[in-house]
Amino acid sequence: MVDPLTSSLGEVVLHLLLAGGLGVLIGLEREQSESGGTFAGSRTFPLIALYGALVQAFFPAVLPVAFGMLVVPLTVAYVGKIWYEGDIGLTTLVAALVTVVLGAMTMHSDRGATIAIIVGGAVTVLLSMKGPVHEFADRIEESERRASVKFILVVLVVLPTLPDRSLDALYGLNPRFVWLMVVFVTGLGFVAYVLGQALGPERGIALTGIVGGFVSSTATTVSMAEKTTQNATLYHVCAFAVVTASIVMFPRALIEIAVVNPDLLPNVAFPLGAMTVVGVAAAGVLYWRTASDETVKPEELENPLRLQPALLFGAIFAAVLLVSEYANEWFGASGVYATAFFSGLADVDAMTITLSRLAAEGTVSTQVATTGIVIAAIANTFVKAALAWVLGTTELGKLVSIVLGVVVLSGLVFLWL
Template identity: 85%
Template structure:
């Protein structure tokens, strides 16, 4: 905590200026958007932030009391705003209350100041995207909202209830860890899905591939292949989308490794990072042959927050976790590699998280985990080329196979190094 009795005057002044700056940032947004009206604006919000900062610095014990005291005039002003302007929105009132807390955080501690800066920026962005957020909500169908609500409800109810220990009844699996990974992987796809919905149907082919790669690169490949059968002239643009979606799989795996086992990340970063770099270069070369005004949409992508796909992934993940563990025990590294290849054909995420977990527990070595993850990624990349051949045109198959073939060879080369 910043103690004003011992802290240099310059530091206290700096914290107060920071509080005023955060308040001004939020106040300017409220005034420019005309959402604050006569309630609060570019002058009131800095004062509110300073109010919280000064109380926290000099009278921290009474902070809850003085915050409660400020709630009274804010409420009176809000009621007057409703009466004279007919605006019953609570956003500005809540933003004012948050600004008090942000101001107090700036003088609470160094960490509090950093968090206040991050939170203040997030609040400003959230306030400024009112229209896009409302447009996005309007675009979501009722069935999508119900699916998301059901999934979130299940997460909130099921996750805390699951035991956080290995159970003999589940062959040594930790139920909470399995379900937590289901939520994590689904959450990654949902963030990309939200991005795609927010950007709308006008997004370019590069973002189409990126979004499709995080939601489902396999679904993107199938969708693009089917489009070429209906319009063969789209083989270049569809190939670019397939390649981009396939490349996104590598940084997605790196994110999963960083969360599950950060110590493994430096070892996997070279082969997966190398495959990403080579894939991006190859994709850029392919993009030069693609008309930039062409746009395609992966119409098979759906909201990842659905209970059935989540349960399916949970079953696959639990199975892969068990099979990989037993394969390593019975057959050693070769058993893990065979498991990685065949499981990678179905789902890279499951194998990536499994080997990251086993390496963290010391069940498999770092080298075996790294090699297994790369094998799973290569197997899934190989599958994309096969799908392009089977479901698309020959031109699409050739392009995808050529580009992804280079990516696979680079992965093998980086693995040997």
């Protein structure tokens, strides 16, 4: 805690200035957006932040009381704003209350000050994105909203009730870990989905591939392949989208490894990083070869926050985890590699998380885990090329196969080095 009695005067003043600066930042945004109206603006918000900072510094024991006392005049001012301006929005009022907390955090500790800076910046960005956020909400259909709410409720109810230990009845599986990974993978897809919705239907083909790769690279490949059967001249731009969606799988896998087993990341980053770099270069050549007037409107991807696909992934992940453990026990590394290849044909995420977990537990070696993850990624890349051949035109199949073939070859070369 930044104690004014023991800390230097310079340190106390610095933290007070930080509190005031955060208040100014939020206040300017409220005033420039005209959302605060006569309620609060560039002068009121820094005063509110300083109020929280000074109370925390000199009277920390009464901070809850001081916070409650501030709620009364803020509520009166808010009612007056409704009366005179007819605006019942709660955003500015809530922002003012958050600013009090941020001011107090700057005086709590150095870590509190750092978090206050991060949260203050995030709050300012969120406040300034009123238009895009509301447009995004308007684009979501009612059925999608219900599906998302249902998924979130199930997550909040189920996750805390699951035992966080291996259960003999489930052949040694940890139910909470399995469900937590389901939520994590679904969350990755949802972030990309939100990005795609926020950018709107007019987003470029490059962003279409990136977003599609995080949400569902298979769905993106199928969509682009079908478009070439409708218009064969689009095979260049569709190939670019397929390749982009396919190579996004590699950094996505690296994110999953970083979360589940950070110690494994340096080993896997080398081959998957090489495949990403080569893929980006190949995609760049494709983009350069694509005519400037070639455009294709992507199919809208489904919201990943849906219960049925999440449960399906959970079942696949649990099965892959069990099969991998027994395959390693019975057949050693070759069993793991075979499992990685066949599971990679359907889903890379399950195998990536499985081998990251097994390596963290010491069940498999780092080298076996690294090789298995690369094998799964290569198998899934083959699937994208096969889909391009089967569902798309011959030109699309050839182009995608050549590009992804080079990507796969680079991964194998760097894996063997």
